[in-house]
Amino acid sequence: EVQLVESGGGLVQPGGSLRLSCAASGFTFTNYWMHWVRQAPGKGLVWVSRIKPDGRTTNYADSVKGRFTISRDNTKNTLYLQMNSLGAEDTAVYYCARGAYLDYYLDYWGQGTLATVSS
């Protein structure tokens, strides 16, 4: 059974940093692109970033480029999102999702972790 479990969310002050993690199990992690998607309270889904199976290629939404860094540890089957220079607009539930094999959709999602940016 595919499982994605996010952690690392919490309360951080404006300008601060936070690192999210996503532990993956139930599939061959090294075969899949992995994604982060966020959802501000009461708002819609927003794609944030993705990373290639070997970790060498990454893409970002313009709203986070230069502030967020996606990475993965294939020895630990874990995906990360390092978030720096956080602002109130980054307050959201952050979902980890698996990219479909050799295709362009997200087939499995975690339950999300809430990151709150507030003083």
Added chain:
Amino acid sequence: QPALTQPASVSGSPGQSITISCTGASSDVGGYNYVSWYQQHPGKAPKLMIYDVSNRPLGVSNRFSGSKSGNTASLTISGLQAEDEADYYCSSYTSSSTYVFGTGTKVTVL
């Protein structure tokens, strides 16, 4: 990358059919057959309902169907049921090697 445009809300009675539109541009919806649809119940994670414009994953009811014409994709739910009441989001791969979601549509079963 601006969000794809969806109606804020759509409603229907049990048994009826409804259609949700998703309008983008030639750089996303119109340029690729990589449109997907997700259902999200309150407080839950999104669930894949349609991929590659019109394909259903295993386990998704055949009451859900997808299509595309030009820069607009559509999700149709036929035989509307109470359990279909949820938020629905479209998504597309883009020419910038990124993804974009729609603004979301709240489906209400009357």
